[in-house]
Amino acid sequence: MNPADFLQRRWVTDGAMATYLFSKGAPRDRPVEELNLTNPALVAEVHREYLEAGAQILRTNTFTANATNQAGVRIAREAAEGRALVAGVIGSRIDGDRAHFRHHAADLAGVDLFILETFRAIEELQAAVAGVREVAGHGIPLIAQLSVDPDGHFPEGLQDLDADVIGFNCSFGPESIWHAFQRIHTAKPLSAVPNAGFKSILSPEHMADYARRFLDAGALVIGACCGSTPDHIRQIRAAADEHATLVPQWPPT
Numbered sequence: 001m002n003p004a005d006f007l008q009r010r011w012v013t014d015g016a017m018a019t020y021l022f023s024k025g026a027p028r029d030r031p032v033e034e035l036n037l038t039n040p041a042l043v044a045e046v047h048r049e050y051l052e053a054g055a056q057i058l059r060t061n062t063f064t065a066n067a068t069n070q071a072g073v074r075i076a077r078e079a080a081e082g083r084a085l086v087a088g089v090i091g092s093r094i095d096g097d098r099a100h101f102r103h104h105a106a107d108l109a110g111v112d113l114f115i116l117e118t119f120r121a122i123e124e125l126q127a128a129v130a131g132v133r134e135v136a137g138h139g140i141p142l143i144a145q146l147s148v149d150p151d152g153h154f155p156e157g158l159q160d161l162d163a164d165v166i167g168f169n170c171s172f173g174p175e176s177i178w179h180a181f182q183r184i185h186t187a188k189p190l191s192a193v194p195n196a197g198f199k200s201i202l203s204p205e206h207m208a209d210y211a212r213r214f215l216d217a218g219a220l221v222i223g224a225c226c227g228s229t230p231d232h233i234r235q236i237r238a239a240a241d242e243h244a245t246l247v248p249q250w251p252p253t
Contacts, residue, residue, distance in 0.1 A: 001085060001112050003164045006141040007189055010215070012240050013057040013087070013115075013223030014050035015233045016196070021046060021061075023229075033065035036072045043072070047079030053230035054237030057223070058084050059115060062108060063091035069107035077110070085112040087143075090128060092119045101131030113141040117169045117193070117225075120147050122155040129161050143191055143221060145169040150198075152179025159186040167191030170225040172198045174210035181217050189220035196227035208235035215243050 018032045024042060026032055035043050043061050050058060058080050060072040069088075076086045088108030093100060105114065114132050119125040129144055136142070144163035148154045150172040158166050167190045168177045174194035181192065192214040196202050211222050222240060224232045 001141065002139065003141045006113065007164065007220065010219070010240055010243065011056050011085075011221045012054060012233065012237045013193055013221060014047070014053075014055035014059055015224040015228035015230065016226050017046065017059065017061050017063070019226050020229055031064060033061055033063065033068045033072065036061055036065070036068040036075060040071065040075050043075050044079045047076055049230040050233055051079060051081070051084055053234040055223070055233050056084050056237075057087050057113070057115075057221075059087045059089045060108065060111065062089050062104075063117075064093065066104055066107050069104070070109070073108055073110050087111060087113050087115045090114065090116050090132070092117075092121075092124060094121075094124065096124055096127065098127045098131045098134075101128040102134050103131075105132040105135040111140070113143065115143045115145070116163075117145045118147050119145065122146070122157040126157065126161065129163055133162060141165065143167065145191060145193065147171045148176050148180045150176050150179075152176050152181075152183055154180055154183070159184065159188065163188070165189045165191050165220055167193070167219070167221065169193035170195045173202065174207065174214075178210065178213060181214065181219075190214075190218065191221035191223075192219045193221070193223040193225050195225040196229075196232055201227045204229075204231045204235035207232045208239040211236045211239040212242070215240060 062072040088111035141164045143165040177194045
């Protein structure tokens with residue numbers, strides 16, 4: 001999908017990958033990306049559950065991967081069955097430079113869009129955006145997301161990134177991302193993909209209430225992160241369906 005078409009509607013992503021895999025018995029002492037090779041059926045099961053819950057974007061199980069990236073893309077693509085977009089996920093590496101992210105993106109060939117998530121340092125996110133653009137150009141959408149502190153503080157520079165959508169994920173639950181929404185001033189479309197709580201897991205209904213707030217504030221992409229399940233995505237999708245399909249102007253008047 002080209003970026004212009006992507007920006008014409010709202011999207012609901014899937015939910016947590018790692019924590020949901022753990023709840024299904026995946027070993028906690030090994031990278032979950034290894035499951036793309038050792039237990040692809042389990043990864044596919046998670047993708048399908050999110051698809052049936054209403055996710056319109058399935059994120060590949062490739063947060064820290066390289067060697068398993070193509071397997072991750074294949075599993076997500078087959079699970080999507082043409083009913084959802086497949087997003088190539090690239091996560092923070094702390095020591096990741098432009099070359100690392102370029103290689104990571106190249107190994108995710110065939111995705112419909114890229115999602116950079118859970119970055120804390122703006123310099124690293126800048127390197128990730130640059131690396132992905134070297135591989136994919138501007139032909140498919142690129143979403144770049146920071147993780148913020150409890151009060152919604154985030155480093156300067158997010159608004160200036162060469163990304164089609166900017167926003168926030170994980171962090172300290174939806175309240176922290178709501179604070180970030182109130183702090184940011186940008187004409188770019190926004191995403192909000194919070195975890196389901198820091199100390200305790202929020203109910204699907206509670207997460208859906210926050211989703212409505214993000215949608216009312218003009219969010220283009222909503223979803224959930226660590227701790228969430230298909231039940232959370234089902235409620236978030238219901239909240240999205242309550243809204244008009246036309247994307248409002250940001251900031252709201």
